[in-house]
Amino acid sequence: MTDTGYPSTYTGVEQILERLLGPEGCPWDKEQTREALAGMFLEECYEFIEAVEEGDTDKMVEELGDVLFHVMFQLKLGEDNGEFTREDVLGTLVEKLLRRHPHVFGDKQVSGADEAIASWDAVKRQEKAASGGSILEGVPKNMPALAYAQAVQARAERAGFDWDSFQGVLDKVTEELSEIEAASTDDERESELGDLLFSVVNAARWLNIDAEASLRGTNRRFYRRYAIMERLSREQGVSFDTLSMDEKEALWQEANVSS
Known part of the structure; x- marks a missing residue:
């Protein structure tokens, strides 16, 4: 150095x-x-x-x-x-750190990571109850929307507010899709789309998938494949903008293989 x-x-x-x-x-x-x-x-x-x-x-x-x-x-x-x-x-x-780790710095016993996080949440709930606040208050409202949704859902779940099964989560996603189709105004469609996204994030939580990271990964893949499509069209001596949708789809499939 x-x-x-x-x-x-x-x-x-x-x-x-x-x-x-x-x-x-x-x-x-x-x-x-x-x-x-x-x-x-x-x-x-x-x-x-x-x-x-x-x-x-x-x-x-x-x-x-x-x-x-x-x-x-x-x-x-x-x-x-x-x-x-x-x-x-x-x-x-x-x-x-001392207050929220009584299983390390105090006498509380835990059997593993799940009990440790439950203990952490129990302490936080006690702190919020003492101040009259909500357990959701500690989640910054200016977080990216997907990350915020997953964070508040996780806190609600650890307090016992959750679906009984993953099938219930999937059924809710399907329900929200149908409600978008039934919406008749822009305001209704915006509201229902938000509900759908929230439900999809809930599905990600049940699968132990970080919704924000998952979407970032998809964004990177789309960027990479789209850039390959543009390169392939240049190599063929044609402007990407002038291609038909069928031709663009063929390039997309070729880019999918290349990436």
């Missing part, structure tokens, strides 16, 4: 951050606010997730570093603005 003059440690990044935000630092960095950085932070998280799904270790290293930098930047802003300290953040985390 190149000798940069800064140690390859948490302290080294802190020193760089101090320099960036100092009197002779970067004008752009010094203008940033928590709100301005939030969108970029989320983007870095997605880039890390993409690296994980691709199994690209080098990319994981880079993107995880970007995520960590944003965390440290937010800590720095909180401290500089007198809002909180890193001890506040880390102390709150320590207390939460």
